[in-house]
Amino acid sequence: MVDPSALDEETLTADTADEEVRPDDRIDDERHDEENRLKPQYVRGVRDALEAGDKGAVYDLVEPLHPADIADLIELFDSDERAQLAASITDLMTSDVVAELNDHVREVMMEALDPGAVATIAEQLETDDAVQLLEDLDEDDQKAIIAELEPETQAAVNSALAYPEETAGRLMNRHVMAVPEHLTVGDLIDYLREEGDLEHDFFEVFVIDASHHPVGTCSLNWILTTPRTVALTDVMKRDQTLIPVSMDQEEVALMFQKYALISAAVVDDSGRLVGQMTVDDIVHIISEEAGEDALLLSGAGDGDINEPIREAYSSRVRWLIANLGTAVVASAIIAFFGAAIEQLVALAVLMPIVASIGGNAGTQTMAVSVRAIATNQLTRTNTRKILWKELRVAVLNGATVAILIGIAAGLLYSPMMGAVIAAAMIINIAVAGLAGVLVPVIFERLNQDPAVASSVFVTMITDSMGFFAFLGLAVVSGLVGMG
Template identity: 75%
Template sequence: MAETDLHEHDAEAAQQGEGEQFDEENRLKPEFVRQVRESLNDDNEESTYDLVEPLHPADIADLFELLEREDRRELAAAITDLMSSEVVAELNDYVREDMLEDLPPEAVAEIVGQLDTDDAVQLIEDLDEGDQRAILAEVEAEDRAVIETALAYPEETAGRLMQRELIAVPDSMTVGDLIDYLRSEENLTTEFWEVFVVDHRFHPLGTCQLSWILRTPRSVKITDVMKRDQTLIPVGMDQEEVALRFQKYALISAAVVDENGRLVGQLTVDDIVHIISEEAGEDALLMSGAGEGDINEPLRDAYSARVRWLVANLGTAVVASAIIAWFGAAIEQLVALAVLMPIVASIGGNAGTQTMAVTVRAIAMNQLTKSNTRRLVLRELKVALMNGATIAVLIGLATAAIFTPQLGGVIAAAMVINIIVSGMAGVLVPVAFERLDQDPAVASSVFVTMITDSMGFFAFLGLAVASGLVSM
């Protein structure tokens, strides 16, 4: 079947099955998933195949993630010829790793051989070293060398993520030479956006989009039509910085160069979309101490990732409790203090979390640097003063009406102090982690919570004692 016919078939199948298999948000319906599960339980492989066959590879990957582990293996056996490299590449990391463990090395090697370099590396990078060696031993020598080179780069760097499949031509070519080369060379990659022009040392000189090549006379030199300004990505650059470069310069693809400036690969925007999504979710989860937060993550890994931060939170909570105990006699004299203390700490905590989220995002987006840290601190101080004044008036008037005007003044003053301190903590704690070359999203919330709770209790109870409302 011709490639055009295949695309038309896929489109028709998707349209026919959309009403039966997908809801209005393009998610697989529970009823459809239940049908597949029942078909598997009845050992009816033909029915299972008919249900799954119309799905796009990405939707088949979603289906695997919605099934239990035992059902996944049965589904894979029932739809063997539908288990294309595209399906495997779209699978959740944990689901893919679990399924690959059940396949012989030669079967995994066959899948690897069908993938682009970046997808092949992603497929096997999380496997045990022994499993990696067994799989690579079954891969063709040329592909094996490329994958091993990519695996030698640190995780989450451009060298690990890049594709080796690209089109690079010498600067001596004309447009006609390039077109003839693209038509006659059978071993070139079939999917590319632009052609890289290199010198004799394989240093990138510029890029030529396919649209320019098609619209330019054959006699024109490629160097006269190429774009010389380009964003070069070092192999060791962190993936988060790579994503920022793509976003800042609106890139579709970019050349990756080694330490000597030689072209060794390329990154494309489809890879960057995954990175941006991954980094955004990772930062949000790290701020909450939830680890990777993947629902397919093994229980032991989820437990170990979360419990250590809960233990840390326990330690910071002890600090706040010690402050309360220090003012125990004062609280006994006026029960209203115990009633109002959680309000001060809670509002301060929310204010600190808001500022911390803004700061962590600014750091991740390269909006916050050493040159403008002072400006951000002053900005957040002004915001904290305005927020503190607003909340102080509201809580002060309510407390004065319910209890006493003196207690209303105390809680209003404590609220202003705590919100200001919380705002400053929300900025300075992530900045301090970033200056120490630590991920500011990892532990900022633990320390900000400790500061806001402790300062909230200390400010409120301390002011109550200092005003003569109660005594120690």
């Protein structure tokens, strides 16, 4: 054992010079702030060097960065500056950097490069990352780039692109450690030691039969702690979770979550092993799906700050127009009771309160329902049960809010006005609770994403019902007349 005290500073420096810089080591340096984000003054320094045409200075400033930080730096620059920056740090633009880039930024940059350069980058990536690099490009660009790939990579990419987007077949890693079932543990260990192509990470070894069907799995810790003479069939786990190539990525993520998986085999329609999904892929999917659902609920499209203006406009304006149409319904109800509103200004003052509280209650229930559908907690089996539960919660919430607003309106205006707005509040919040469950469920039954337009319709229902219940009760109670 070496005595640490015997090592001088020069030796320590030499021994650690080639070590990879960890994220924690970069915090509070001249490039990163305390939250490990690139400092504005550092970014300005790179931009100044770029504008001055000093490629050497740009390279020296960027070279120490981690690939993920280089990707962040590129995204901080304007679109017309990114190509210039990439040209200044050509050999730093590795596949790791490209894989970390925002989808919109990567697409624009790949379109600016010639097919051979993109093919060189794609060759360095795992198949799933290479597919992600190519899938959003124009078909002509795709074909030109794929033609430049090595035959093996070309076949893998074409195979992946043949599957629908956001399915296991498109996202799976085709590097799989699979061995025949007749081996012993010792045979497997010898094979792993002698095999030269083990660059990819794997957490378990898949055991397959003669038809290439997976029959079991062996975790690495089992292999290392089992005597060499034991047959794999005696130590492997036969009960395994198999993922069809056509399974949607959201369903794959739910399987990993439900069964606490680290990796899982992906099989084709005939049950043959064709790839695997690993937990690092799932973390990305979960993050992507959660963000996507939140944005769809608001009608904000991709919600990406790098999204082109035309695409952002197109994805958002259609829901605003739809919302305009639903708002007309609520306005028509108000117009129908116009004469009654003219008789009592208090109705106009209190109407927005009924609609607003109902809308918020509907949004709460809708958010819970969309999440429950996404996580398979709300299914055909328990829809009635969940509907009944949410209705009871809505009535309790409505009664609580109704008491408060009823007392306030009774003191400010009249006891009858307090009773009317209290009753309207209970009705609207109860309707909001029903709509918050039923609208997403109906969309899901129609094979549509329940997050896409639920908010527009729930808002229409709660606004319309709020106005109708409040103004209708005011007329029925004799508080005001219709003419």
